[in-house]
Amino acid sequence: MSFIADKQTLDDLQLLGKYDSSSIFSLFNRVRTKGGLQLLDQMFLRPMTDVEAINARSAVFRYFRDHAAEFPFQNETITAMVAYLEENREQSPVFSLIRMAKNKTLAGLTRDETYGREQEGLHACLLILRECRQLLRRVEQDGLHKGTPWAAWAEKAGQVLRHPQAAAFLDMPAEDELQLSQAARLRYLLAGAWKEQLLALIQATYELDVYIAVGAVAREKDFSFAVAYPRSANFLKATDVRHPRLDKGVPNSFGFSKDGNVLFLTGANMAGKSTLMKASGILLYLAHMGFPVAARELEFSVMDGIYSSVNVPDDLNKGYSHFYAEVLRVKKVAEEVSEGKRLFIIFDELFKGTNVKDAYDATLSVTAAFAGFTECFFIISTHIFEVGEALREIPSVRFVFLPTVMEGHVPRYTYRLQEGITTDRQGMIIIENEGILDML
Incomplete structure (x- = not known):
């Protein structure tokens, strides 16, 4: 059963309004990502009526109020990664190599920009995954990956980052250009083998964005x-x-x-x-x-x-x-x-x-x-x-x-x-x- 609050009530209390600086929504809107903003909006539109769910979410926000954290990702890079994952789907390494070879050939013959955009998307994904690895290491070193609200994010990050083929790409110098075979292999992993896990990791990262932002407001305002x-x-x-x-x-x-x-x-x-x-x-x-x-x-x-x-x-x-x-x-x-x-x-x-x-x-x-x-x-x-x-x-x-x-x-x-x-x-x-x- 959904919680009832009609437009008159929402307006009376100035609850919603991402562009209204005096709204309650704006008070909590310190998120850093577009996905975090959408998630915050969903939370405001859908209060809960389940006791366990309310207390569970409250406990997560309480944790991030009491344990300050910085959100380490940039919205532009996450957006680029999400766009790449949503626009591409790959079924096999062979098809990936054929596709990449075709695009690279077209880029050389007709100045087609598809191959260049492909490289940009792959590099954006690698950048986010490298940042995820750094964050995961800190979380594990501090023992936060078990028994804290970090655990859900850490589990999803580990599913990708501990894949046998992940280290070879993540250990590459960030400025190195991907060779055709590397780009084709990475495309298959990102848009095929790892795709669902990556989308789940991104969603968990959006949740992390909201948790950190709302926790910071609670700490600052003494809520x-x-x-x-x-x-x-x-x-x-x-x-x-x-x-x-x-x-x-x-x-x-x-x-x-x-x-x-x-x-x-x-x-x-x-x-x-x-x-x-x-x-x-x-x-x-x-x-x-x-x-x-x-x-x-x-x-x-x-x-x-x-x-x-x-x-x-x-x-x-x-x-x-x-x-x-x-x-x-x-x-x-x-x-x-x-x-x-x-x-x-x-x-x-x-x-x-x-x-x-x-x-x-x-x-x-x-x-x-x-x-x-x-x-x-x-x-x-x-x-x-x-x-x-x-x-x-x-x-x-x-x-x-x-x-x-x-x-x-x-x-x-x-x-x-x-x-x-x-x-x-x-x-x-x-x-x-x-x-x-x-x-x-």
Whole structure:
């Protein structure tokens, strides 16, 4: 079963976007190869729901966070090697010799470039294999080829590098030109006998690229690693969570369980509600990827997906108002929850597109109804603190707020969660401080 996160959620949390410098993807994108970039993209698009797979990937990233490593390969050379392997296939040494002899003859008679490109491709493959041999020797000397995440790469590298005919080519001076018979033999080995093993080695090298890159981010940002539990555990415990894009973000802790599945969040404008909610969604999404998280500690039971409603747009083409778009969003979540899916839900300022009376009634009714789905976790924020008072009879709703401290006529925000409901409303104070009324 795949983890659910629709476009609205991905956009709300700014999770994807390799060309968006503010995205979470870009935060981790320090890979050096095109294949590594594609693999990183796949990981972001496909969070996992298998406990063992999540914890296994997390353990690999943790290892490379704790054991710094440099990725030793150049993207251009690996790309050239992959292109050569994908463009060529050879069935026998004899056919290889005939093909190479023909291409060399054409190069001399008509200046055909095929033979030259062949030589370039072979040299690129040799360069990568020489670098693999150097890396494998270091890994084995340090004893990392057994019992560490290096083992999978080392095994695939050894399958090629320990072939009886490999040493003759790898020990050649790098600047030497391959003779026709050598080039033909090497072509057969690369594009025939070793081809599948080489492609597996390249894939393992792409994985190594991602592991080293993500591990470096975790080390630099002081990220930790979550521990996943089966769905039946039905809990989430997060300590000192912050938004991963804020190096000096204020940490907050929160949790969910069957007996406390709704976090009802109040606070004034600019108090930090949206940032906290986005941080919690990003936290859970990255945790299901097995990636580092911006928290001191996170333990969670695996869920089926996440839905958010932070920046719900209207739709002029369909004639949807902002309020109706909000209603459709809540309806979508209600449908998913009613099907028995375990979901993490973020509602930021429910029904802000309508009048206060309707917003009060709708927020109260929807929150009370969602609280009954105890295998789902909800964070619901609102400015209408009166709703909270009406929800106090529901035992699974926990009330928290982000306070505002007034220093004279200037509000200061602590960004630290407190238990309870706040009645803070500083909208008019901010308007007055900006001198808008004086202008008018």
